Amino acid sequence: VRAVTCTDGVFELVERPSPVPGPGQLVLDVHACGICGSDLHARAHADEFAATVAEVGYDGMFRSHEPVVLGHEFTGVVAEHGPRTRGFHAPGSRVVAFPLLRHGDDVHLTGLSPHADGGFAEQVVVEEAMTFAVPDHLDTDVAALTEPMAVALHAVRRSGIGKRQTAVVVGCGPVGLAVIAILKASGVRTVVASDLSAGRRALAAQCGADVLVDANTGSPFDTGASRGHVTTAAQLFELAVGSMEKLRRIPVVPWERIWKLAEVTGATTPQHPVVFECVGAPGMIERIVSSAPFRARVVVVGVCMATDRFRPGLAINKELDLRFVLGYTPGEFRETLQWLADGRVAATPLLTGRVGLGGVDDAFTALAAADRHAKILVDPRSDAVTVERC
Ligand SMILES: [Zn+2]
Numbered sequence: 134v135r136a137v138t139c140t141d142g143v144f145e146l147v148e149r150p151s152p153v154p155g156p157g158q159l160v161l162d163v164h165a166c167g168i169c170g171s172d173l174h175a176r177a178h179a180d181e182f183a184a185t186v187a188e189v190g191y192d193g194m195f196r197s198h199e200p201v202v203l204g205h206e207f208t209g210v211v212a213e214h215g216p217r218t219r220g221f222h223a224p225g226s227r228v229v230a231f232p233l234l235r236h237g238d239d240v241h242l243t244g245l246s247p248h249a250d251g252g253f254a255e256q257v258v259v260e261e262a263m264t265f266a267v268p269d270h271l272d273t274d275v276a277a278l279t280e281p282m283a284v285a286l287h288a289v290r291r292s293g294i295g296k297r298q299t300a301v302v303v304g305c306g307p308v309g310l311a312v313i314a315i316l317k318a319s320g321v322r323t324v325v326a327s328d329l330s331a332g333r334r335a336l337a338a339q340c341g342a343d344v345l346v347d348a349n350t351g352s353p354f355d356t357g358a359s360r361g362h363v364t365t366a367a368q369l370f371e372l373a374v375g376s377m378e379k380l381r382r383i384p385v386v387p388w389e390r391i392w393k394l395a396e397v398t399g400a401t402t403p404q405h406p407v408v409f410e411c412v413g414a415p416g417m418i419e420r421i422v423s424s425a426p427f428r429a430r431v432v433v434v435g436v437c438m439a440t441d442r443f444r445p446g447l448a449i450n451k452e453l454d455l456r457f458v459l460g461y462t463p464g465e466f467r468e469t470l471q472w473l474a475d476g477r478v479a480a481t482p483l484l485t486g487r488v489g490l491g492g493v494d495d496a497f498t499a500l501a502a503a504d505r506h507a508k509i510l511v512d513p514r515s516d517a518v519t520v521e522r523c
Pocket residue numbers: 169170171205206280281
């Protein structure tokens with residue numbers, strides 16, 4: 134079978150023996166496999182990436198000199214069952230798979246480890262227990278978005294955002310766009326999106342963003358949606374003294390009791406947005422910490438692997454919540470697939486390009502240029518060596 138290997142950042146289209154499924158595994162014919170931001174990052178900074186992941190206890194990520202087949206966002210057709218499989222999916226049926234694979238005693242990241250080749254190939258091996266049937270009416274390409282959309286679903290769940298809270302999405306690359314689509318599908322009324330690129334802001338609008346901010350000239354914390362947010366210490370002090378003056382004027386009921394009641398209903402906490410950092414570059418946390426209103430919750434979704442700095446003093450003064458998120462659970466993966474099948478989430482604007490195995494290098498170049506593309510799908514059945522617009 135044909136596969137694209139990446140060695141020292143160089144792609145090569147090679148012919149390899151057909152993969153052999155182990156116990157409980159399936160071989161899929163790949164029909165679509167998305168290129169992820171982490172693929173771009175891993176290609177350029179594999180060793181740094183591998184060292185970071187090794188520090189949290191996973192030593193199986195590829196190093197730059199090891200040939201690896203990237204790709205962890207795929208839809209495939211069941212081609213072969215390994216021994217001791219349960220037969221959930223008939224041969225020929227379409228599935229998506231959670232990208233984790235057993236190899237000996239270990240579990241590896243599919244498409245990011247030399248022990249678990251990914252989807253930039255005609256075939257890929259997956260765990261039967263981690264595969265989910267694609268509903269008949271769901272498009273194969275859209276199904277391939279299950280993985281990146283699951284990242285967004287997980288981020289939105291972990292953010293704890295309420296429908297009436299303002300969401301601010303900083304960065305409208307594939308991650309930011311997925312977060313916007315999931316926020317809207319979750320019923321969040323107001324989503325503010327900011328990006329430097331006009332092309333990406335247009336995609337954000339298609340994904341459902343309500344307020345678009347040109348990051349070259351404006352702040353996402355200074356729009357109509359920011360009304361009621363506390364942005365200065367002076368405002369906070371005025372709020373404290375002003376509230377107490379009012380409470381003390383109330384006869385009969387002691388003010389402490391009203392305060393306790395207000396605390397229970399959340400009325401003593403200033404209204405605040407939930408901010409999603411979806412850029413993943415050094416300096417972004419500082420930029421948000423310095424410009425977000427008091428009590429804002431900051432959810433860091435963008436993957437920045439470099440050492441970064443920010444001023445805790447600002448975060449302390451504003452009592453910001455800083456929360457980091459990664460990945461998703463099998464339950465969230467399966468739920469995302471269902472949301473895509475139900476048409477509940479506007480994911481199709483993410484699909485901007487398509488290419489064959491021979492065009493993977495061209496696709497990575499196009500994605501690095503940022504403005505024109507969000508998600509490019511690799512289709513091993515296509516002969517296209519340059520990216521075609523979807
Ligand atoms: Zn990914």
